Amino acid sequence: MAHDTGQETLAEAHELSRRMLQVADLTRSVFGALAAEFDLTAVQARAVLRMYEPTPMRALAEHLSCDASNVTGIADRLEQRGFAERVVGSDRRVILLQLTDRGRRTRRALAERVGAGSVVTAKLSPTERRHLGRLLDKMLG
Amino acid sequence: MAHDTGQETLAEAHELSRRMLQVADLTRSVFGALAAEFDLTAVQARAVLRMYEPTPMRALAEHLSCDASNVTGIADRLEQRGFAERVVGSDRRVILLQLTDRGRRTRRALAERVGAGSVVTAKLSPTERRHLGRLLDKMLG
DNA sequence: CTCAAATATTGACAACCTCAACTAACGCCC
DNA sequence: GGGCGTTAGTTGAGGTTGTCAATATTTGAG
Numbered sequence: 001m002a003h004d005t006g007q008e009t010l011a012e013a014h015e016l017s018r019r020m021l022q023v024a025d026l027t028r029s030v031f032g033a034l035a036a037e038f039d040l041t042a043v044q045a046r047a048v049l050r051m052y053e054p055t056p057m058r059a060l061a062e063h064l065s066c067d068a069s070n071v072t073g074i075a076d077r078l079e080q081r082g083f084a085e086r087v088v089g090s091d092r093r094v095i096l097l098q099l100t101d102r103g104r105r106t107r108r109a110l111a112e113r114v115g116a117g118s119v120v121t122a123k124l125s126p127t128e129r130r131h132l133g134r135l136l137d138k139m140l141g
Numbered sequence: 142m143a144h145d146t147g148q149e150t151l152a153e154a155h156e157l158s159r160r161m162l163q164v165a166d167l168t169r170s171v172f173g174a175l176a177a178e179f180d181l182t183a184v185q186a187r188a189v190l191r192m193y194e195p196t197p198m199r200a201l202a203e204h205l206s207c208d209a210s211n212v213t214g215i216a217d218r219l220e221q222r223g224f225a226e227r228v229v230g231s232d233r234r235v236i237l238l239q240l241t242d243r244g245r246r247t248r249r250a251l252a253e254r255v256g257a258g259s260v261v262t263a264k265l266s267p268t269e270r271r272h273l274g275r276l277l278d279k280m281l282g
Numbered sequence: 283c284t285c286a287a288a289t290a291t292t293g294a295c296a297a298c299c300t301c302a303a304c305t306a307a308c309g310c311c312c
Numbered sequence: 313g314g315g316c317g318t319t320a321g322t323t324g325a326g327g328t329t330g331t332c333a334a335t336a337t338t339t340g341a342g
Binding site: 208214233234 | 327328
Binding site: 283284285286287288289290291292293294295296297298299300301302303304305306307308309310311312 | 313314315316317318319320321322323324325326327328329330331332333334335336337338339340341342
């Protein structure tokens with residue numbers, strides 16, 4: 001304990017994990033509420049954000065890291081509510097999911113709100129945000 | 142753009158949010174996989190971790206930020222699989238959910254793994270972890 | 283005692299998720 | 313061209329999480 005040796009107790013690691021999970025929950029919950037404002041569920045919102053171009057359902061499944069069969073239902077509901085529509089691609093096996101006008105408007109507005117109103121943005125200084133950015137990169141890399 | 146003014150573009154804010162969501166997803170997904178190792182879903186694992194003492198279902202509902210009726214089902218499944226059991230409290234309206242032996246063992250092991258194997262712990266230096274801790278505090282505070 | 287409030291449960295319904303089985307289309311190779 | 317493994321998407325079964333409204337029980341305050 002003399003000077004700072006980089007030693008860490010198990011308790012400290014726990015604490016960090018706990019807060020990490022807490023922030024993750026908060027982030028998710030804020031995102032969910034945001035999605036709800038546009039009459040979307042969290043997963044639907046993630047899908048919509050990904051569809052800046054007509055997107056094969058398969059690619060969507062990978063982006064959402066879920067089974068392909070799951071995307072069928074998600075696409076059904078997006079289509080049913082008028083956010084997206086199915087279009088056959090040149091490869092006639094693949095079906096592209098493509099935003100409707102409503103979908104495009106929603107996507108634009110959603111993307112703007114996601115960038116602006118984040119949990120993060122609210123409470124950190126610009127310097128801290130840069131710092132956080134670097135740390136996030138390292139964790140993701 | 143002369144020197145650092147703390148000015149940020151919308152694009153930068155977007156980027157930060159995107160990575161924040163990405164880390165949140167990753168954290169959640171790692172936690173889910175961890176829970177699965179113990180034959181628990183993510184929500185069940187969160188409940189188990191919370192039950193360091195007999196816990197009113199109501200309190201559980203608040204901890205999980207969900208409806209009370211939802212906890213009924215979660216408790217059912219935890220009970221059914223032998224992780225927990227229902228006990229009536231002194232106030233006979235409230236039902237305490239309490240870990241069984243198996244539940245306690247699982248909780249201990251789970252807590253240890255959560256602290257140790259986190260996404261965070263893996264890739265950051267001790268100094269960076271301390272830094273991250275401060276930033277997380279600020280975001281949660 | 284009476285009655286409002288709190289606790290848990292139930293039933294109805296929706297979304298999400300996985301797995302296994304299936305169809306249709308593609309592309310390669312002989 | 314004709315097989316044949318591969319890929320994309322769907323379907324159906326089954327399970328977990330989540331909400332809301334209605335209900336029974338208990339509690340505590342007036």
